[in-house]
Amino acid sequence: MTPSRDQLHWMYRNMVTSRRLEEAIAKIYLEGKTPVFNMANGPIPGEMHLSDGQEPVAVGVCAHLTAEDVVTATHRPHHQAIAKGVDLDRMVAEIFGKATGPSGGRGGHMHIFDPAVNFACSGIIAQGMGPAVGAALSRKVQGKPGVAVAFVGEGAVNQGGWHEAMNLAALWKLPFICVIEDNAWGISVAKAAATSVPRNDVRAAAYGIPGHHVEDNDPYAIFEVAGEAVARARAGEGPTLIEVETYRLAGHFMGDAEAYRPEGEKDGLFAKDPIPKMRWRMLTDGTATETELDAIEVESAERVDAAIKFARESADPAPEDALTSVFAA
Amino acid sequence: MTPSRDQLHWMYRNMVTSRRLEEAIAKIYLEGKTPVFNMANGPIPGEMHLSDGQEPVAVGVCAHLTAEDVVTATHRPHHQAIAKGVDLDRMVAEIFGKATGPSGGRGGHMHIFDPAVNFACSGIIAQGMGPAVGAALSRKVQGKPGVAVAFVGEGAVNQGGWHEAMNLAALWKLPFICVIEDNAWGISVAKAAATSVPRNDVRAAAYGIPGHHVEDNDPYAIFEVAGEAVARARAGEGPTLIEVETYRLAGHFMGDAEAYRPEGEKDGLFAKDPIPKMRWRMLTDGTATETELDAIEVESAERVDAAIKFARESADPAPEDALTSVFAA
Amino acid sequence: MNKTNERKLTIARAMAEAVAQELRVDPRVFVMGEDIGALGGVYGNTRGLLEEFGAERIRDTPISETAFIGAAVGAAQDGMRPVVELMFVDFFGVCFDAIYNMMAKNTYFSGGSFKVPMVLMTSTGGGYSDGGQHSQCVYGTFAHLPGMKVVAPSNAYDAKGLMTAAMRDDSPVVYMYHKGLQGMGWLGTEPGATVHVPEESYALEIGKAKVVRDGTDVTVVSLGMGVHHAMKAAKELQEQGVSAEVIDLVSLVPLDRDTIRASVAKTGRLIVVDEDYMSYGVSGEIIASVTEHDISVLKAPPKRVAFPDVPIPFARVMEQFCLPNPDKIVAAWAGMQAA
């Protein structure tokens, strides 16, 4: 399964949009945080986990999904949210903690929810596994279409909840896919220092389901294995496990000095930045022209700028609204 | 690796002792609980999980262990406690809730602890995994000898804590063995209704360690694979996963009507009772004489009777001692 | 409440009936948990459901509480109305993240755009020597953390009405039923919990305490099993000429502070009876709720009859020593007089 020209352009557009957003956030995040870096300050306070470099996973998978499919993401959710079609204005407003965010500022960047495209995320490692499996169960039991995808980091695979959910999904043959973004690090702990096997796709054997491994952050290869997995899920054949080797081009969170990284590692990663790589490939194989890609880049940047403008101009929530929405209205 | 004559006699003795104990408990448990079955009543109140039929696993593994090795057991711990050498008098006293129990009655049958032989158990599924891995870590870090074995049921393998502990043990190459007693049921839920793979030994692949499967509750085969695993652990080569197909000849707990069992299943199991089977095998291959085995049986029964007498004659704890031993003295 | 004619049901049957009635009319409802299918629940509260509704809607699960409670959250967010069982509340430690950090918070985190209409039913309580990992209440633990309603019936009538209400609620409800009240003989059931239950479906309002006995001298506040202790103590006190008012909290979240305060304003004395651990729990909260409101009404310091701050011992004599009982309530009254 190879992506169509349209799909490729869609993928590229979403990768670029995501990257532009992260770049913009990285800059704005530092506003008010100099000279003293204090997370509490500035227009975007709190922890900030950027997804630079991990865009191929999001787009390669979400290219196969519609709004009706379900995605649960992690503490590092922006690229997936964008690829899943979460409303960008409102999402950025939530990241800024504004009243116009989908959660009215209650959630923040680790708690972006958009029911229109069935997107949710959360800040606890592997926490999205259960809900994704449950959504898949919901569809199966009700005979409704849709697959559910849980994105997790490679570090999450060693969390108990991950195992339980995999077993449940496989046992009940649910339309579920677990996509592992292996960016080689869980904060400062290298994969090899945390995971007893080199590749997590072998863990699929523990559930009797197919496991795939994608090397080198390749959006085309991701598109292909994800396509198979989604087709399998839609056909009622049960879950799939996919691990993708990706790169974390940013620190774990904003402010991370990354002293734990071996020297030169980051340079090597930047040299393999998937966005210029994909651009080059499309130009080379003729699936896009410079003009087209330039346009995509300009439009993406404008889209991000507009979202940031929307967020900046949005009002703060009323402080006392902190006390509302605890229970369903 | 085949068991020596002495080892065989030791194994048979412990199997029979365990069975005699369970038979005795089953009877005493009902005292005071007729005509109305109320768990609160009688000399042994509370839940009671008997191990009838699962003795081969305990003896096949513990034949390779010394007092210095560590065992963590489950809510169904009697056979393992006996095979590990827990003081029988005091253990039975604890089951009766007497002051002479190792916990002075605070623990009960799911919380039997004996530091002299490094034995512990607990009532939460898969809870013993972490402590066994931690004991293995303790030995490795301190350069002290000893392996740690966690016994769990096949139902426990789907619990998140099981997975986390396996990964940790494999990652750190600890002298740890997980022994799964697959008695085909987790209370009323059949293995196939809970576990996405037919055999849990395949899950060893998820941790890059050896996995073994033993069929048909065979104490000789258990002895063999456990011997290998213990040798491996002692040699510093890391953990092993063993799943043993065993039989639960009793209900999940006392009072379980087992209506969920397919018709005839129990009869089939009783026909394969491992104790007469082992007796027959030893007599046939000449590793024991009738006289020897008769003596073992008599002695085992006497040992159990003595322990029960000790427990019955022991005093109840002082009620207000409930308030002591919360913190270390 | 204790109509002696008609239709006495155990709490177990009342719960199953409420669930069955919703299953019949609402296709979004399904039940999930360990041993809730063929076995009908260890405590009988799902008995008969598998037979009527089949294995798609009545799902036995692996021993994977994090996964299946997390899955219930996902299914609820996807428009279903799961009823899930955590077999013993003591097991919450293996899956509390899915409960308190996700089930309870996703409504808030999503600004209300995701709803999590699910019921988490779980058994509580001891008294039958099941040891320290199978006898707890941990009411305070659940009630302390925001985002989940928490109810605990003391009788079958309330059990049914609360279950129906919980299933119809658009927010997550933790439904804590006490093993000793279930009407399962093997748990030594309290007969007072088995009461008349109308056949037709009905819902109680969640968040209302009940004055289950009127009195003028002292207010005894409790929930679940404690209500029965309180009623027995009230009878004994009556023989001593003391008139005790008994309040069944029914719901811990929301907590009906008004009803408690009104009663204490009348009686001037407060005893809280709680089978959960004493400190940092229900008993402290009730006393604080009264005293922060108005201390002038109090004629004596409030008292608590609660489980001491120790793990629950197995041995019967020890466990009974620790548990609340009617005598301790009567003694608390006596202590108040002495003071």
Next chain:
Amino acid sequence: MNKTNERKLTIARAMAEAVAQELRVDPRVFVMGEDIGALGGVYGNTRGLLEEFGAERIRDTPISETAFIGAAVGAAQDGMRPVVELMFVDFFGVCFDAIYNMMAKNTYFSGGSFKVPMVLMTSTGGGYSDGGQHSQCVYGTFAHLPGMKVVAPSNAYDAKGLMTAAMRDDSPVVYMYHKGLQGMGWLGTEPGATVHVPEESYALEIGKAKVVRDGTDVTVVSLGMGVHHAMKAAKELQEQGVSAEVIDLVSLVPLDRDTIRASVAKTGRLIVVDEDYMSYGVSGEIIASVTEHDISVLKAPPKRVAFPDVPIPFARVMEQFCLPNPDKIVAAWAGMQAA
């Protein structure tokens, strides 16, 4: 306590120093947790340890809290003295069984024949907009369940002495340090927490509250960050001619009720300041502990300044609206006068 000469340390450095000193003299001690090695702990409290003690004793773990806390229990029972870190207390839900049902209970379950000498250190608190799964205190949750000591330092001197004491204790100690007091600039640290710390090793007695400010008109009880709010409020009240006594609980379990009661007996008024959720938690317990003892000393109903019963919102204006602060304490005093 606030010696301005000499050796001011942050809590982070005080904790690391205490751990290092025990590591040097006690071969049974080791440290385990996520990012506690090369990174030195997200909150700096293990900085420098890997370099001095190596990777065998300073162990980074997988994101497997159930396994490594369970393993710490096993290692402790096997004679070691693990110090483990749960990075944010908010994560307790994935591993609470290992903590509350095993670490806390195995001493009791074994009748004291197994000891579990371990320290579980964990970060608490918000105020820097980290959202509802990274800003909680859940003090009440840990303090409610028996079998573990629970301490929470408000300054570096106590932090060091408590850590040493915790490591030497034969029972499990939960050590809750507040992110806003750590002295990590990126968390907007409270300067009052950075105080003189003697270089030599010393241990504080666990279970003693401290009167950190003498007063006669009102007792303000708090812990951790709340102590600093209370001290600031006391200064403001002083300007109003009101003399506030401030009590730093230091330890939630054991709880030093005597010190609190003695103070309220003197002042006649009680305000509890708690960053944890209001209901069923610390604030209720403190109020109940005072009022059940003696209501006659109270000149006004006690008050609480606590986090309302809602998940912690991300947006700064919302979070700050919910958090305790000095103004709210001053307002609570004013409210008492009005009543």
